Amino acid sequence: MTIKLHNTLTSRLEEFIPNQPGKVDFYVCGPTVYDYIHLGNARAFIVFDVLRRFFTYSGYEVKYVMNLTDVDDKIIQRAQKDGTPASVVGEKFSKALFEDFAGLGVQRADVHPTATESMDQIIVLIQDLIAKGFAYVVDSDVFFEVDKFPEYGKLSGKKLDQLQVGARIEVDSRKKNPLDFSLWKSQKPGEPAWDSPWGPGRPGWHIECSAMSMQHLGQSFDIHAGGVDLVFPHHENEIAQSECVTGKPFAKYWLHNGFLNIDGDKMSKSLGNFRTVREVLTKYPGVVLRMFFLQKHYRSPIDLTEAGLHAAVSASERLRTFYAKLSERLEGSAASGESVSDLEAYKVFASAKQELVSAMSDDMNTPAATARLFDIVREANKFLAEEELSETDLQVLHAVKADVEGFDSFFGVIGEAIPDDNSALVGALVETLIDVREALRNKKEWALADQIRDRLQESGIVLEDAASGTGWRKK
Numbered sequence: 438m439t440i441k442l443h444n445t446l447t448s449r450l451e452e453f454i455p456n457q458p459g460k461v462d463f464y465v466c467g468p469t470v471y472d473y474i475h476l477g478n479a480r481a482f483i484v485f486d487v488l489r490r491f492f493t494y495s496g497y498e499v500k501y502v503m504n505l506t507d508v509d510d511k512i513i514q515r516a517q518k519d520g521t522p523a524s525v526v527g528e529k530f531s532k533a534l535f536e537d538f539a540g541l542g543v544q545r546a547d548v549h550p551t552a553t554e555s556m557d558q559i560i561v562l563i564q565d566l567i568a569k570g571f572a573y574v575v576d577s578d579v580f581f582e583v584d585k586f587p588e589y590g591k592l593s594g595k596k597l598d599q600l601q602v603g604a605r606i607e608v609d610s611r612k613k614n615p616l617d618f619s620l621w622k623s624q625k626p627g628e629p630a631w632d633s634p635w636g637p638g639r640p641g642w643h644i645e646c647s648a649m650s651m652q653h654l655g656q657s658f659d660i661h662a663g664g665v666d667l668v669f670p671h672h673e674n675e676i677a678q679s680e681c682v683t684g685k686p687f688a689k690y691w692l693h694n695g696f697l698n699i700d701g702d703k704m705s706k707s708l709g710n711f712r713t714v715r716e717v718l719t720k721y722p723g724v725v726l727r728m729f730f731l732q733k734h735y736r737s738p739i740d741l742t743e744a745g746l747h748a749a750v751s752a753s754e755r756l757r758t759f760y761a762k763l764s765e766r767l768e769g770s771a772a773s774g775e776s777v778s779d780l781e782a783y784k785v786f787a788s789a790k791q792e793l794v795s796a797m798s799d800d801m802n803t804p805a806a807t808a809r810l811f812d813i814v815r816e817a818n819k820f821l822a823e824e825e826l827s828e829t830d831l832q833v834l835h836a837v838k839a840d841v842e843g844f845d846s847f848f849g850v851i852g853e854a855i856p857d858d859n860s861a862l863v864g865a866l867v868e869t870l871i872d873v874r875e876a877l878r879n880k881k882e883w884a885l886a887d888q889i890r891d892r893l894q895e896s897g898i899v900l901e902d903a904a905s906g907t908g909w910r911k912k
């Protein structure tokens with residue numbers, strides 16, 4: 438079955454035709470690792486995790502790359518606030534990110550490149566842009582010249598003059614056009630820096646993603662994805678830099694998820710209306726959060742409400758109870774291995790399966806797809822309500838179980854398939870205890886503070902005190 442995706446580049450629903458038959462090269466903009474991720478970030482990571490896994494389910498070989506932005510203003514600010522090196526901030530929150538991913542059932546990417554590891558590629562790309570006349574050096578900074586790329590604005594669907602009027606851009610009289618953006622920023626006092634032909638400094642955010650995506654997926658690849666806030670300027674600038682360097686089309690399909698809103702506003706760090714994934718995971722398991730997001734189409738906005746979360750809890754419960762009952766009922770009977778497709782009793786399941794897959798293939802219509810999953814549950818429950826089941830019925834149920842497990846390989850809402858090691862919960866609890874211990878130490882309650890450290894040690898958690906604060910690791 439062909440998969441259709443809404444491509445921001447053309448504003449159309451398009452049939453997905455990969456550059457190489459049977460393969461999908463897929464890049465997702467990852468987080469800036471300067472803090473714990475919030476539930477809005479989680480939406481992006483969950484919906485593209487589902488799409489990645491749906492491609493695999495559909496027989497594609499997927500190469501999935503998600504960068505970690507570990508060189509950025511926000512990291513530097515955080516490091517200055519905490520009095521630690523930026524690298525320590527990056528490491529701490531990268532580790533936390535993977536704990537959150539485990540809690541959310543988000544599979545790790547095949548590659549998680551970081552800007553610091555890709556510095557050589559980034560510098561080569563900037564040199565190439567200067568050599569080809571698309572970028573200019575002022576003092577020790579390098580800017581991309583947007584007027585040199587006639588297609589600038591093609592992703593956001595705006596012309597240069599419209600963008601100039603609408604954009605909020607920092608004023609820098611050294612730029613030829615206010616929309617020109619930084620490829621390389623010279624070092625300011627106290628900032629981390631890398632050597633470059635233009636002096637010590639650091640790359641701009643956009644060039645980092647161009648370098649990392651092309652390094653791992655080649656100059657032209659299939660899918661580039663992220664939240665809708667990244668369309669302009671981040672993705673627009675990535676296209677400009679990459680296509681000017683290579684002279685080839687960069688990513689073919691651009692996918693963007695809608696926002697998670699809270700009381701009508703985008704959940705964001707800057708508005709302060711965010712809830713961290715690790716905090717929410719202490720109340721709702723990852724399977725529930727996935728179910729919550731799947732109830733809405735990935736491109737639509739979704740409101741975070743208690744009612745919505747409760748609905749996801751009951752939907753998730755219904756599925757898990759069903760799956761447990763089904764597994765129990767089939768214990769001791771083996772699947773015959775023969776096809777059930779001709780059996781009358783399987784027909785209703787076969788058509789629901791077909792509709793589910795076709796909904797997923799239609800720009801990942803998860804509300805329709807999960808509705809079909811619940812149709813399957815309802816039909817199968819009719820069998821499970823019977824006291825006696827014929828051998829044919831059992832064979833039908835075996836097939837249904839295999840189907841449901843197949844669907845869960847991309848939905849990830851039943852959770853049996855994903856080992857849940859509670860790592861996000863453990864992380865949140867340890868962080869809480871570290872805060873309590875810190876408060877006790879401030880009050881000179883040394884005995885109680887030491888007791889927390891010793892008891893954690895007995896449970897296999899080692900606290901490590903440093904000037905920048907207390908960290909922890911498993912023994």
Ligand code: AMP
Binds near residue numbers: 466479667
């Ligand atoms: P950031 O660390 O802010 O660059 O965000 C990482 C990813 O999360 C990007 O793809 C963002 O577009 C996405 N994102 C951030 N906030 C939200 C939100 N409230 N709803 C949906 N996606 C978001």
Ligand code: ZN
Binds near residue numbers: 466
């Ligand atoms: Zn990016």
